[in-house]
Amino acid sequence: MLYEGVLRKMQTENGSPIQYFLVFEKDFLNLNQALDKEIQIDFIKFQCLNCGQERPIYRQGFCKSCFYETPSAGEWIMKPELSTAHLDKEDRDLEFEKRMQLQPHIVYLANSSNVKVGVTRKSQVPTRWIDQGAHEAIEIVEVPNRYLAGITEVALKEYVSDKTSWQKMLTNRIEDVDLVEWRNKLKASIPDEVTDYFIASNTETHLNFPVLQYPEKVKSLNLDKTPSYRGTLKGIKGQYLIFDDGTVFNVRSNEGYYVGIGIN
Structure with missing residues (x-):
């Protein structure tokens, strides 16, 4: 074919x-x-x-010109803490940015090669975890916009990585960890304005790759x-x-x- x-x-x-x-x-x-x-x-x-x-x-x-012009490649995509739509402030296209940024977002822990923290729109769970090759993941907080998710990720990066070793992930040199324990341990490091959004009663999601x-x-x-x-x-x-x-x-x-x- x-x-x-x-x-x-x-x-x-x-x-x-x-x-x-x-x-x-x-x-x-x-x-x-x-x-x-x-x-x-x-x-x-x-x-x-x-x-x-x-x-x-x-x-x-x-292409290079589109990368620097399209709202789909704004810096806030890779760095959620730079989101400004909640302030009614435009980066490249405010209507697009409001549509993307002003919706529920999840801060999560995933285990692909090691425990990492990440951010995704709620609608992208579990797709985001699948894309990262995570065999287990758990939500930490659910917030109403991308900015709050971003500042939470920045705070938690002081204690856990935000990167995946793709080589370890692909050779399956990984170990299972207790993500509930990790979630609870990191609770004290969540920014004050986000503490009310902490998720205390969920369990790990496990993923099976072909x-x-x-x-x-x-x-x-x-x-x-x-x-x-x-x-x-x-x-x-x-x-x-x-x-x-x-x-x-x-x-x-x-x-x-x-x-x-x-x-x-």
Whole structure:
């Protein structure tokens, strides 16, 4: 089977295991059905996710000019504490920013390679955890806007990481931890204006990824350096495809790359 289109992050459905989909303009592919099959990936061209033009991708699937202009790439996305819509203050597009920022947000703990703190819109639970390859996660607070979530994350980063080791996550060198215990321990470090939003009675969410075989070591596929690759798909975790030779392909970091995908 042959598929062709511009890469966007894989869509997911939580289940046991999680179901993964590549969605193109005119087609979609359930990648779980491609496990243990040979896959060919060929880079064809660039296609900016914002303007649709064939321009080199700069960051997050956007060409350089779009990255610095589109509200979808505002700095508050990566740094929630910089959100200003609650002050009626515009960054790039106030209407868009209000729609995104002024809705319930979750601050959470997730265990992908180690315990980390993160922020996501409530509507993105558990999708955000799946995208990070977390095998367990728990909510700490639920707040009404992105700014409050951001300042909570900043405060908790003093005590727990906000980064994931993608190599450890993909080789499955992880250990189970008690996230309820971690949540309770971090309660005292939550900013005063957020303490009323603390969640005290929830339990961990566990996630099951479709992986047949974890690699001992991983090497990342770079389409700029290797525009054509063939390998047998052995697993999907986070936003990564895992192949039999230890090659891993981060679909999300290749957004805006127009590719051909063949499955044998």
